[in-house]
Amino acid sequence: MDEGNIRLALLLIGPGTLSVFGLSFLWAWMLERKRHYLLLLSGGCVSFALGVFIQVFGWPSDAGVNALVSNFFYISAVLAVSEGLLRRSGKKFGVIYAISVLVMSSVLIWYFFYIDRSLVARIYVQNFGVGFLLLVVAWRLKGIVRGRFIDKALFWMLLGFSIQFFPRTVLTVEPYLSVDTSLFAESLFWQTLQLSLSVLGAGLAFVILAAAITDVIEDLRRERDIDRLTGIFNRRGFEERADLLIHTTGGSMAMVVCDLDHFKKINDSFGHAVGDDVLSIFGSLLRRTVRSNDIAGRIGGEEFAILLPNSGLLDAQGFTKRLHEAIATTIFPLPEGAQSVTSSMGVAVSQEKRDRASLFERADKALYTAKNSGRNRTVFHHDIAIEKMTSPDVCIGEAAG
Numbered sequence: 001m002d003e004g005n006i007r008l009a010l011l012l013i014g015p016g017t018l019s020v021f022g023l024s025f026l027w028a029w030m031l032e033r034k035r036h037y038l039l040l041l042s043g044g045c046v047s048f049a050l051g052v053f054i055q056v057f058g059w060p061s062d063a064g065v066n067a068l069v070s071n072f073f074y075i076s077a078v079l080a081v082s083e084g085l086l087r088r089s090g091k092k093f094g095v096i097y098a099i100s101v102l103v104m105s106s107v108l109i110w111y112f113f114y115i116d117r118s119l120v121a122r123i124y125v126q127n128f129g130v131g132f133l134l135l136v137v138a139w140r141l142k143g144i145v146r147g148r149f150i151d152k153a154l155f156w157m158l159l160g161f162s163i164q165f166f167p168r169t170v171l172t173v174e175p176y177l178s179v180d181t182s183l184f185a186e187s188l189f190w191q192t193l194q195l196s197l198s199v200l201g202a203g204l205a206f207v208i209l210a211a212a213i214t215d216v217i218e219d220l221r222r223e224r225d226i227d228r229l230t231g232i233f234n235r236r237g238f239e240e241r242a243d244l245l246i247h248t249t250g251g252s253m254a255m256v257v258c259d260l261d262h263f264k265k266i267n268d269s270f271g272h273a274v275g276d277d278v279l280s281i282f283g284s285l286l287r288r289t290v291r292s293n294d295i296a297g298r299i300g301g302e303e304f305a306i307l308l309p310n311s312g313l314l315d316a317q318g319f320t321k322r323l324h325e326a327i328a329t330t331i332f333p334l335p336e337g338a339q340s341v342t343s344s345m346g347v348a349v350s351q352e353k354r355d356r357a358s359l360f361e362r363a364d365k366a367l368y369t370a371k372n373s374g375r376n377r378t379v380f381h382h383d384i385a386i387e388k389m390t391s392p393d394v395c396i397g398e399a400a401g
């Protein structure tokens with residue numbers, strides 16, 4: 001292989017790697033088509049690679065047109081990646097911003113080619129421009145630095161990649177490039193640009209791809225753990241999160257198990273669809289009643305569990321009272337004259353070392369007692385014996401007291 005071919009092969013490493021990332025983003029999008037930002041990232045990688053190919057191979061051969069066309073692909077690439085990263089975080093720049101940036105950069109490239117010809121000025125326009133565009137994206141995404149590890153990595157990589165455009169350009173643009181543009185392909189500027197693209201650009205693309213795959217996996221995991229009907233955790237999701245919370249949180253903790261009363265009657269009298277509606281409304285009611293760090297799950301047909309961290313007996317009493325009240329004041333889609341929806345609850349409170357299974361078992365025993373002693377009430381389990389609560393604060397409904 002002669003020296004020219006070796007140089008060409010080295011030049012193509014950057015765009016080649018970016019093309020592979022472009023295909024990977026496309027593949028990720030084909031798996032999760034609702035994530036449109038993956039298409040933008042794919043288009044961005046491919047567009048940048050096209051820009052390099054156009055410049056390296058001189059298509060079209062007219063230097064002025066080539067500068068304009070390759071600039072179009074470079075800037076479109078940066079805009080597509082910027083938009084993709086923003087959309088991933090629920091933000092955007094929009095089409096008008098993209099068109100304005102494209103027109104502005106094309107006018108500047110045109111001016112510094114046809115009116116005041118200067119390769120160095122064109123290099124500054126493109127590199128400072130791209131650095132600035134990416135810095136704006138990093139600024140708008142600064143909130144993700146408080147997020148997951150992969151988001152932190154993405155933010156710092158993006159910031160580093162944006163910033164390097166400034167010192168690299170200043171340190172490597174040689175003044176004689178303005179005089180003899182044929183030296184461009186051998187210039188320090190072009191070679192360090194390719195190196196930064198192959199190493200930092202590919203590194204950034206890798207982190208973005210890892211973040212996108214993490215998003216997909218987390219979404220799948222969430223879907224796996226959420227009960228579609230009620231919008232709260234299913235049994236698996238509840239148990240996994242409850243175990244984690246129990247092992248990572250000290251202090252007292254309460255487990256509430258609640259079960260809708262005579263739910264079979266609702267199904268039998270008004271049909272399964274009405275029963276489903278009641279469950280769904282009960283799910284939203286639970287979501288409204290729990291605090292942000294409580295965990296609520298549907299653990300069986302019409303049986304629910306709620307783990308209340310940092311909660312003692314009084315907190316649990318307050319919670320079950322609020323829940324009974326919320327059920328009593330909620331309008332369920334039942335025909336007039338139908339018996340109102342009520343729930344029985346069992347509670348276990350633990351002060352010291354505990355495990356989820358034994359806490360649940362005690363709360364479930366208390367629930368059993370609540371059912372057997374008339375329903376529509378809360379019973380607290382104490383370590384020695386199950387004691388029916390007689391306080392009107394806790395026991396609500398006709399069977400109270």
Ligand SMILES: Nc1nc2c(ncn2[C@@H]2O[C@H](COP(=O)(O)OP(=O)(O)OP(=O)(O)O)[C@@H](O)[C@H]2O)c(=O)[nH]1
Nearest residue numbers: 259260261262263264265267272275276301302371
């Ligand atoms: N509509 C609907 N019904 C369900 C679902 N899952 C379970 N069920 C029904 O829930 C009913 C539970 O009945 P039981 O276990 O006898 O309980 P209950 O009638 O509420 O009586 P108590 O709990 O003793 O007050 C059964 O009829 C199940 O078919 C569901 O997803 N949707």
